[in-house]
Amino acid sequence: MRPELEHLQRLEHHLLGHPTPTETIQWQVQLQQDPVLAADAELQQHLYHGILLAGRQQLRQELEEIHTQLYRPRRTWLRHAVARLHQALRWPTRSARR
């Protein structure tokens, strides 16, 4: 992996992974001493938060699709269209013929 990608992997280990207590202390010291690293870590946190929001949006969309699939109205458009056609042509309905 390129060094830039390894840097992202390292950030991820500290932000999302399970660093040891010793690693955490060393990381905190590095953040205090290196403002560029601190800014990098902050940006990475924003990315993770943005991905969380995007994931939530997608999950909501998937739930809508599941809802539509399970409870979509069954051919009501066809029933309505036939009813309108009957009305327009003034065909007697079954009940009227009786």
Place this chain on the structure above:
Amino acid sequence: MTASVLLQPAPPAAASLREELRANRTSTLTRLYQRTFPMVRRHVLERGGTTQDAKDVFQDALVVFYEKTVGGSLVLTCSPSTYLVGVCRHLWQQELSRRNRLPLSDLNEAHEQFPDSAEAPAAEPAPALAVLEYISKLGEKCQRILLSFYYFQQPLEQIAAENSYGTVRSATVQKFKCLERLRKAVRQAVAFTSAH
């Protein structure tokens, strides 16, 4: 204890549900939806709500349920359906109290996506919202990889197979490349904003 109670299968543990959701999200959610939504709808309709209200409340609860389950923080002492109905009953009670106080506002304005007010953030931070916009501009493959890994927490083996990567390592490298692309886009936008 009756025979029917004895014969009922034990509630699936959160861990096995977690694996099902990670590996086969759509079918697991569909099954859960089909089993649970009618109960939630009945409860909400009997207490003055509409089918739309029931859907909103149920989907809010399902989003949090999903996140807690795949995040490994859910402790289930009953079936997932019973748990979800309980959350929805609580949510709907909260919503009714809110409507009595503020009769003209909308359900979604009230509790956004979090049924538990203790977990609800006041508002999303602006940088995260900006990132959201840049994610939508990434290529479809990068979007899919990032969301599958970080939000849906799919196993990397599955992500590799679904995106035609020969090895988990290739999928990992691609994931970091996508993250790097997103970082660059956001960084450029921040630099552009601060320069103007």
